Amino acid sequence: MKKEVTPFLKWAGGKRWLIQQYPELFPTEFNTYFEPFLGSGVVFFHIQPEFAVLNDTNKDLIDSYKAIRSRWRKVYTLLSEHHKNHCKNYYYDIRSTSYRSLEERAAKMIYLNRTCFNGIYRVNKKGEFNVPIGSKTQVLLDTDDFQKISKILKGIKLLNTDFEKVINLSREHDFVFVDPPYTVRHNSNGFVKYNEVLFSWEDQERLAQCLIKAKNRGVKILMTNAAHPSIRQLYEPNGFNIKAVSRYSSISANKKSRSNYQELLIFCNL
Known part of the structure; x- marks a missing residue:
């Protein structure tokens, strides 16, 4: 099983x-x-x-899968930082920040997905994520098993x-x-x-x-x-x-x- x-x-x-x-x-x-x-x-x-x-x-989504597959430990560390610092001002700061590395962009997407309103993914005409903050405050979840997900994704082809x-x-x-x-x-x-x-x-x-x-x-x-x-x-x-x-x-x-x-x-x- x-x-x-x-x-x-x-x-x-x-x-x-x-x-x-x-x-x-x-x-x-x-x-x-x-x-x-x-x-x-x-x-x-x-x-x-x-x-x-x-x-x-959705390129951000596929890049998040790629980051979990190859750099899950780094993504988890960054999410831990987001979890520790989460508040209204911090949410909007992260939402407006652009990141270059794969793991930073993945951590941003997962953080926003878990704390935005109703888990909705929506962007404006400029391609910028614009969903307001939601009521959930947990960034790290008991169900998280990035190591297992990384293993499942090994050898899987990810396309955009x-x-x-x-x-x-x-x-x-x-x-x-x-x-x-x-x-x-x-x-x-x-x-x-x-x-x-x-x-x-x-x-x-x-x-x-x-x-x-x-x-x-x-x-x-x-x-x-x-x-x-x-x-x-x-x-x-x-x-x-x-x-x-x-x-x-x-x-x-x-x-x-x-x-x-x-x-x-x-x-x-x-």
Whole structure:
């Protein structure tokens, strides 16, 4: 049995609920694991595959993984300093400071992620992180095991590129887990913007075509997406299995909009 590892980041749309409620959807045998939208890597850390290609368009996020993999002790030391000095003024000082070294940038991101409002990652048009301070004060967590995470990441390919390039690397008997930023608001026609770059409807169509090709290559695929007729229409006619599931969202800043909603699980070749 592999030792359970808690991801070191909190990320919008985390998939812990998925691995807890639908473990049967995750294949136990495959060659290489691919995750083109990494985020906090909940599924990756649950599976802990020997061979994997992990990707995200967020360079700060991927650099944090690289720093934990190669310099986890230094990152932990820097986080200890942030923990000791944390207060409102210190938070905004760190938020406005630019760092050059990989470990300093990683420690900054993890510190801000753990102490900002609701663990949200948001940047302005200049690419500057602009989330205000939150209520949490713990920078070092009891669940932290950077040494173990570093070991899991050894030999894993970490990329910062477009999702299509990553999925196109997959071959027969590989497993691709796909969790894109949702174009449509759950159960409605509105739009959601998790970052400064909107994952457009054209991106959803491009993703579907990419996954159809992967399916035809014999790749095992599991995807989560918004429960919306337009999403179904991209996959149902192309032989994908679709399961609608209900879950609770606590991401919203408005308590009234935190409620149960549906998501789609889309899969094939499992």
